[in-house]
Amino acid sequence: MKRWFLSGWGTVLAALLGLALLISLPFFASAYTLLQATLYAILSLYTLSLAYIWGYGGIMCFGQAAFFGAGAYTFAVAAINLGDTTLPLLLAVVISALFAAALGYFMFYGRLTDVYMGIVTLLTTLICSQVMSQTAGPNFTIGRVMLGGFNGIPSVPSINFPGHPDSNLDVDQFFQLTTGIVIVAYGLLKLLQRSAFGRITIAVRENESRAALLGYDVRRHKLIVFSIGGGIAGMAGAFFASNQLFIDPNVFNLAMAAQCVIWVMLGGVGTLIGPIVACCGLQFLTTWLSGANIANNSFVLGVVLMIIVLLLPSGLAPASLSTLERLSRRASARVHEADGA
Amino acid sequence: MSGLLRTRGLTVAFGGVTALDRVDFQIGEGELRCIIGPNGAGKSTFFKCITGQVAPLRGEIEFDGQSVLGFDTHQVARRGIGIKMQVPQLFDGLDVWENVWLAARVNHDNQTSNKIATRVVERANIASLARRRAGYLAHGQRQLVEFAMVLAGEPKLILLDEPAAGMTADESGRMADMIREVNRTAAVIVIEHDMQFVRRIAGTITVFNQGSILIEDRAEVVLGDRIVRQIYLGKQGKTFDA
Amino acid sequence: MDYAAVILIQVLSAAAVLVLVSSGLAIIFGMMRIINIAHGEFLMLGAYAFLVAVRSGANIWFAMFVVAPLVVGTFGVIVERLLIRFLYGRIVDSLLATWGLSLFLSGGITMAFGNAMEGIPTPFGALSIGRFSTSWYTVFIIAVAMLLLVTIALVLKFTRLGLVARGSMQNPSMAASLGISPSVTYAATFGTGAALAGLAGAILAPVTGVGPNIGSGFIAKSFITVVGGGASIVTGTGLAAAFFGTINQLVSFWQTSVWGDAATLIAALIMLRVLPRGITGRFFQGAI
Numbered sequence: 002m003k004r005w006f007l008s009g010w011g012t013v014l015a016a017l018l019g020l021a022l023l024i025s026l027p028f029f030a031s032a033y034t035l036l037q038a039t040l041y042a043i044l045s046l047y048t049l050s051l052a053y054i055w056g057y058g059g060i061m062c063f064g065q066a067a068f069f070g071a072g073a074y075t076f077a078v079a080a081i082n083l084g085d086t087t088l089p090l091l092l093a094v095v096i097s098a099l100f101a102a103a104l105g106y107f108m109f110y111g112r113l114t115d116v117y118m119g120i121v122t123l124l125t126t127l128i129c130s131q132v133m134s135q136t137a138g139p140n141f142t143i144g145r146v147m148l149g150g151f152n153g154i155p156s157v158p159s160i161n162f163p164g165h166p167d168s169n170l171d172v173d174q175f176f177q178l179t180t181g182i183v184i185v186a187y188g189l190l191k192l193l194q195r196s197a198f199g200r201i202t203i204a205v206r207e208n209e210s211r212a213a214l215l216g217y218d219v220r221r222h223k224l225i226v227f228s229i230g231g232g233i234a235g236m237a238g239a240f241f242a243s244n245q246l247f248i249d250p251n252v253f254n255l256a257m258a259a260q261c262v263i264w265v266m267l268g269g270v271g272t273l274i275g276p277i278v279a280c281c282g283l284q285f286l287t288t289w290l291s292g293a294n295i296a297n298n299s300f301v302l303g304v305v306l307m308i309i310v311l312l313l314p315s316g317l318a319p320a321s322l323s324t325l326e327r328l329s330r331r332a333s334a335r336v337h338e339a340d341g342a
Numbered sequence: 343m344s345g346l347l348r349t350r351g352l353t354v355a356f357g358g359v360t361a362l363d364r365v366d367f368q369i370g371e372g373e374l375r376c377i378i379g380p381n382g383a384g385k386s387t388f389f390k391c392i393t394g395q396v397a398p399l400r401g402e403i404e405f406d407g408q409s410v411l412g413f414d415t416h417q418v419a420r421r422g423i424g425i426k427m428q429v430p431q432l433f434d435g436l437d438v439w440e441n442v443w444l445a446a447r448v449n450h451d452n453q454t455s456n457k458i459a460t461r462v463v464e465r466a467n468i469a470s471l472a473r474r475r476a477g478y479l480a481h482g483q484r485q486l487v488e489f490a491m492v493l494a495g496e497p498k499l500i501l502l503d504e505p506a507a508g509m510t511a512d513e514s515g516r517m518a519d520m521i522r523e524v525n526r527t528a529a530v531i532v533i534e535h536d537m538q539f540v541r542r543i544a545g546t547i548t549v550f551n552q553g554s555i556l557i558e559d560r561a562e563v564v565l566g567d568r569i570v571r572q573i574y575l576g577k578q579g580k581t582f583d584a
Numbered sequence: 585m586d587y588a589a590v591i592l593i594q595v596l597s598a599a600a601v602l603v604l605v606s607s608g609l610a611i612i613f614g615m616m617r618i619i620n621i622a623h624g625e626f627l628m629l630g631a632y633a634f635l636v637a638v639r640s641g642a643n644i645w646f647a648m649f650v651v652a653p654l655v656v657g658t659f660g661v662i663v664e665r666l667l668i669r670f671l672y673g674r675i676v677d678s679l680l681a682t683w684g685l686s687l688f689l690s691g692g693i694t695m696a697f698g699n700a701m702e703g704i705p706t707p708f709g710a711l712s713i714g715r716f717s718t719s720w721y722t723v724f725i726i727a728v729a730m731l732l733l734v735t736i737a738l739v740l741k742f743t744r745l746g747l748v749a750r751g752s753m754q755n756p757s758m759a760a761s762l763g764i765s766p767s768v769t770y771a772a773t774f775g776t777g778a779a780l781a782g783l784a785g786a787i788l789a790p791v792t793g794v795g796p797n798i799g800s801g802f803i804a805k806s807f808i809t810v811v812g813g814g815a816s817i818v819t820g821t822g823l824a825a826a827f828f829g830t831i832n833q834l835v836s837f838w839q840t841s842v843w844g845d846a847a848t849l850i851a852a853l854i855m856l857r858v859l860p861r862g863i864t865g866r867f868f869q870g871a872i
Contacts, residue, residue, distance in 0.1 A: 061676075111857045116619075116675060120811055121856055124849050127804050131846035197452055204433045204444050211431040214393060215495060216419035216448035255800055259683060266680045300691025306684025310677050311670060 012191045015274050019184040027173035035176045041284055042179035043244060045277045046186060046237035048264045052276040053190050054230035055265055057199070059206030060223060061115050064122030065234050066258035067104070067129050068097040072235025073242040073252050074133070074148075077157045080243070082144035085166040086158055090239050097235020098228045105227040109220040123258060130253035153249025157242045179240055186233055187273055202226055263302075267309060345404070346371045346529050347392070347423075347499055352401035354387055354553075361387040363553035364401070371498070374525045376540050376561075377533045379550035380573055385533045386428055388550070389501050393425050394418045406498065420448065424497035428504050428533075430484035434477030438487050439463060441476050445494035458494055466490035467516060481508040489517070493524060500524060502532045506539045518542040537565070586714025591837070593713075597722045599829030600729030603821060604787060605802045606809040607732060608780035610821045613810050615752055615773050618668060619675065621682040623806055624799030625689035626778050630656045630785025631794045632693060635702055644707060652786035653779040660778020664771045672770075686799065693796040701795035721790065728787060729825075732780075737818040740872050749773065750872075805845075808852035814862025818872045823863045828852065 026038060051065045072093035079089035104125055108118055137150025146154060159169040160178065170178060193199050204212045205219045213219050242248040251257065264283060268275030286305070287298045345368045354362040362384045369375050377385050390396040392403060394415040403411050410418050419425075433441050439459055446458035463469050468486050471479065476487060485505060492500055505521070506514040514536070521530060521543050534540050540547065544561040549570055556573075557564055564570055609623045620626075633655040637647035667685065671678040708720035740746035752769055785798075792798055809828060813820025831851045836844030859866050 107853075107857060111860070113856065113860060117811070117856060117860060119679075120807065121853060124804070124808065124853050128846055128849045128853070131842055131849065135840070135842055135846070197447055200436070200440060200444060201447070203435060207433040207435050208431055210395070210415070211433065212444075213415040214395075214419055214425055214427075214431070215445050215491070216416050218414075218416050255803070263680065263683065266676070270676075297691035297695045299687040300695060303684045303686065303688025303691055307667060307681050307688065310681040310684065311667070 011274070012188070016184055016188055019180060019187075023177050023180040023184070027176060032172050035172050037288065039172075039176045039179050039244060041281045042176065042183050043237055043240045044260075044264075044280050044284060046179070046183050046240070047234055047261060048268075048276045048280040049183065049186055049190070049273060050230045050233035050237065051261050051265050052268070052270075052273050053233070054227055056269075056271040056273065056276075057190075057194060057202055057206065058223065058226035058230070060227055060230075061119045062122040062227070062230070063119040063262055064124070064126035064258055065230070065261045066253050067122070067126035068101050068231040068234035069238040069241070069257065069261075070126070070129055070133075070250075070252040071100050071231075072097040072238030073248045074154070074238075075235070076239035077154045077242045077248045078143045078146045078148075080158045081146045081154070081156070084158075085164070086160045086243065087163040090160070090236065093235045093239035094232045095235075097238065098232035100235075101231020102224060102228040105224040105231075109223050109227075123255075126253050126258050127255065130250050133250035133253060149249070151250065153247060153251075154242075155247050157246050157248055159246065160240075160243050175244070179244075182236070182240075183277070186236075187277075190273060263306060267306075345369070346373075346406060347531075348402075348404045349392075350402045350404075352388075352391060352403065353399045354384075354391055354396060355399050360553050362391065362398070365553075365555060367548065367555065369499075369529055369531060371529055372525065373529050374522070374543065374545050375529075375531045376544040376547045377531060377550060378535070378537075378540060378547060378564075379556070382552075383550040384553040385550050386503055389425060389503055389531075389533065392418070392501065393423060419495070422496075422498035423501065424492035424495045424499070424528075425501040426485075426488045426492050426503060426505060428507070430481070430488045432476040432479075432484055432487055432491075434475065437473050437475055438468060438479070438490075439472040441487055442490050442494045445491040446496075448495060458496075462490050462494045466493065466520065482510065482513050485509060485517075486513070489520065498528055500528050500530045502530065504533055504535065506534060506536050514539055515542075541565070586716055589713050590716045590718060591833070593718055593722060593726070594837075595830050595833045596726045597829075598833045599825040600726040601788065602805060602809045602825035602829050603729040603733060604725070604784035605781075606806040606813075606821050606825065607736065607817075608777040608782075608784065609806045610777075610810045610813065610817045611736075611780065612774060612777035614815060614817045614820075615749060616672070616770060617675070618671070618678050618774075619682065620668075620777070621679060621803065622663075622686035622689060622799075623781055624801070624803035625686045626656055626660065626781035626799075627785035627788070627802050628693065628794075628796065628799040629659065629689065630782030631789040631792070631798065632697065632785075633782060634786035634789050635704060635794045638704065648786045649783065653783040656782025656785070657775045657779030660781075661771050661775035663778070664774035668774060669767065669770060686803075690796050690799060697796065699796060701793045703793050704790045706790040725787060725791075733818055733822050737872050740817065804849065808849065812852055812855050812859075812862050814859075814864035814866075816864035816868065816872060819868050820862055820864040823868075827855075827863070 027035060030038065047065070047069050050068070051062060054060045054062055075096040076086075076089045076093040079092050080086045083089060104122070108121055113121060133148065134151050136148035137152070139147065141148040141150070148154065160175060161167070161169045194202065201212070201217055201222060204215075205217065205222050209219050238252065241252070264280040265276040267283070268277065268279030283302070283305075287302060290301050291298050347367070347369050349365055349367045352362055352365040352367070353360070365384075365388065367388070377388070379385055387396060391398050392405075392410075394410070394413050394417070398411070401411075402409060405418075405421055405423065408421070410421060413421075433444065436444070442462055443455050443459040446455040446462070450458060463472050466486055466489055468483065468490060471483060471487070476484070479487065485508065489502070489505060492502075502521070505517050509517060518539060521532065524530060532540075532543065541561065546558065547561050547564040548558040549556040549564060551573055557567060557570060605627060608626065609620065612618055612620050612623075630652040633652040634647050637651040638644055642651060663685065667681055668678070671681055706719060706721045708724065710717045711720045711723065740750055748764060748769065752773075792801070805828070809821060809824045812828065813822075813824035828848050828851060832844045832848045835847035
C-alpha cells in the first residue's frame with residue numbers, strides 16, 4: 002500500500018513539473034533554448050520507450066533505434082507524400098509497433114535468452130542501417146519520395162495543425178506538443194502499470210516460469226509490451242525527423258542505439274523518470290562540451306559512464322538496484338546455462 | 343471414478359541419463375497420492391513433464407480426458423493443474439496479496455480476483471503477511487504463499503513438490519491439515535521425503551526409483567515393504583519407525 | 585578456372601578477416617563471459633600502435649607482430665585491473681562499462697591524433713591469377729589467420745597454460761586449485777584477447793586504413809562470429825568465420841559489398857534463431 006502511495010505521488014509530482022515546464026518555458030526561453038528543449042523532449046520519449054520495455058517488462062533490447070528509425074522514415078515518406086502530417090504521425094506509430102511485433106515474435110517464440118536478445122535486437126538495427134544505406138537511386142522510391150540511401154530524405158515537413166497542412170506549428174507550439182506527449186505517455190504507462198496488465202507485466206519480468214505455471218501466456222504478453230515500446234519509439238522517431246527536417250540511415254546506427262541504452266542504465270533500470278533525467282542530463286553535458294570544445298564528446302561520455310558503473314552500479318535511481326542485479330544474475334546464469342557450462 | 347490424470351509409457355531422457363523410464367501412472371478425481379523415492383528417482387521430473395516444462399521422449403499424458411502432450415506450460419495450467427515447486431517460485435517484487443491475486447486473475451476478472459485473493463490468504467493463514475514483499479519472506483512462509491497461489495487458481499489437480507520442506511513442526515502440521523482440506527475439492531499429488539508428514543496425509547503411496555515406479559499401494563503396505571526400506575536405508579539411512 | 589580461384593581467395597580472405605578480428609573476443613567471451621564492447625577499439629589501438637611504430641622507423645613486420653600486440657596486450661591488462669575485474673558476473677554492468685571504454689578510446693584517440701584517416705601502403709604486390717588480379721597481401725592474411733587458429737588450438741590442447749585456460753572455462757575456481765591465482769588468470773586472459781585484437785588491427789591496417797572510428801566497423805562482425813560460433817574457441821570461430829565469410833562474399837559478388845554486410849547480419853540473425861547456442865553449441869560439442 003505504502004509503496005503504491007509513494008510512487009503515486011512521485012508520478013503526479015513529475016507530471017506537474019513537466020506541465021509547469023511546458024507552460025512556462027516558452028515565455029522566458031530563447032528560440033534556441035526551445036529548440037534544444039524540444040530535442041530533449043523527443044529523446045526523452047525515445048528513452049521512455051526503452052525504459053518501459055526494459056525496466057517494467059524485463060526485455061533487454063539494444064536495438065530500440067530500429068523502431069525509432071522506422072517511425073522516422075515512415076513519417077518522412079508519408080508526410081511528404083500526403084502533405085498533411087497528422088496521419089503520418091499515426092502511421093509512424095503503427096508501423097513501428099508492427100515492426101516490433103514481428104521482431105518480437107521472432108525472438109520470444111524462438112526462446113532466445115536475455116543476452117542473446119540484446120544481440121539480436123542490436124543486429125536488427127544495424128541491418129536496418131545497412132539496408133537503408135543501400136537505397137540510393139530512383140528504384141527506391143515510395144510514392145513521390147526517394148529513400149535516398151546514405152543521403153537520406155531531405156525536406157521532411159514540420160508538424161502542422163491537423164487538417165491544415167499549410168499552417169505549421171511554431172517553435173513554442175512544437176515544444177509544447179512534444180513535451181505534452183512525453184507527459185501523457187509517461188502518465189499512461191504509469192496507469193497501465195497499475196492495471197491487471199501491469200501486474201502481469203511485473204510478474205512476467207520477475208519470474209517468467211512461475212507466470213506461465215499460473216496460466217499466463219508469457220510470450221504473448223512480452224510481445225504486447227514490446228510492441229507498445231516500439232510504437233512509442235516510432236512516435237519519437239517521427240517527431241525527430243520532423244524536428245530535423247531531414248532523416249538519414251544514421252538514425253539506425255550503433256550510437257543511436259547505444260545512447261538509449263546508456264540513458265536507461267544511467268537513470269536506473271526499473272524506473273521511468275530516472276532515464277528521462279539521465280537523457281536530458283547527458284544531452285546537456287554533450288551539447289555543452291561540444292560547444293565549449295573542452296574535450297571530445299565521446300571521451301567525456303566514456304569517462305562518465307565508466308565512473309558511474311564503478312561507483313553507482315545501480316544508476317541514478319536506487320529503486321532499480323534489485324532489478325538490475327537480478328537481471329544481471331539471471332543473464333549471466335542463462336549464458337552459462339546456454340553453453341552447458 | 344475415472345482417471346483424472348494418466349500417463350502411459352512416459353519416458354524422459356537428457357544427455358544419456360534416463361530420468362523417467364516408461365512410467366504408467368494414474369490418479370483419479372479427488373484422490374490424494376504421495377510420491378516418495380530417493381533423490382534422483384525422477385519425481386520432480388515427473389511433475390515437470392506433466393506441466394509441460396520438460397518434453398518427454400516418448401509416452402502419453404492425459405488430463406481430464408484430453409491429451410496434454412506437447413502443450414505449453416500455460417496451457418496445461420489453464421486446463422486445471424496447479425503446481426508448487428520444490429524451491430518456492432514467487433514474484434519477489436510484489437507483495438504476498440498481489441502474488442495470490444495474480445494466481446486468481448488467470449480465471450477471473452479484477453473484482454472477483456480481489457475476493458478470492460483475500461479469502462485464500464485467510465485460509466492459508468498468511469493474512470498477517472499479506473502486504474509484505476514476497477522477496478523478504480522466510481522459506482517456510484514462501485512455501486505457504488506459493489501454496490496459497492496454487493489454491494487461488496482453483497485447480498482440479500494440485501501437484502506439491504516437497505511442501506513441508508524447511509518447515510517447523512507446527513507449520514508442517516498446518517500444511518498437512520490444509521492439504522487434506524484442499525483434497526475435498528481437488529486431487530492432490532504430494533512428493534515428500536518427510537515420512538512423518540507422509541503418514542499424516544497419505545492414502546496411497548507411489549514409490550519411484552531410478553526413473554520408474556517400484557511399487558504402488560496403501561501407505562501401510564508400502565512403508566512396511568522390504569525393498570522400499572532397503573532403498574531408503576541404503577541411500578538415506580532413514581527408517582520409518584517414528 | 586581462374587575465376588573460381590579468385591572467388592575462393594576472396595571467400596577465404598573474408599573468413600580470414602573474421603577469424604582475425606574475432607579471435608581476441610572469442611577468448612575473452614569464451615573464457616570470461618565478458619562482453620567487451622570496446623573490442624573494436626582494441627583493434628583500432630593495434631592499428632595506431634602499428635602506424636606509430638612504422639612512422640618511427642620500426643620494421644613493418646616487427647611493428648605488426650611484436651609492437652602492436654604488446655602495446656594493446658599491456659593496455660588490456662591495465663584495463664582488466666582497473667575496470668573489468670569489478671564487473672565479473674555483472675553482465676549488464678560490464679556492457680555499460682565497456683561501452684564507456686569504447687567511447688573513451690575513440691574519443692581519446694580523436695583528441696590525440698585527429699579525425700583524419702591515415703593510410704599505410706599494403707606490403708607485397710599484386711598477384712595475377714589468369715585474367716584477374718588480387719594481392720599477395722590477401723594471401724598473407726589468409727595464411728596468418730590459419731596459423732593463428734592452429735596456434736591457439738595447439739596452445740589450448742598441449743600446453744599447461746592451455747589446460748588451465750580450458751579448465752577455467754568450465755569452472756573458474758579450478759585455476760585456483762591448480763595453484764594459479766584467479767586474478768592472474770583473468771588478467772592474462774583479457775590481456776591475451778586484447779593482444780590478439782591488437783595484432784589483428786595491425787594486420788588489417790593497410791587494408792582498412794587507420795582512423796579513430798574504424799573500431800565500429802569491426803564490432804558487429806566480430807560479435808556475430810563469436811556468438812554464432814558458440815562455446816568452442818577455435819572450432820566455433822573457425823566455422824562461423826567460414827560460414828559468414830562465404831555469405832558475405834557471395835552476396836557481395838552478386839550485389840554490392842554493403843548488401844554483403846547486410847546479408848551477413850541477416851544470416852547471423854537467422855542462425856541465432858535456429859542455433860541459439862551457436863554452431864558448436866549443437867555440433868562438435870566439446871571441441872577445442
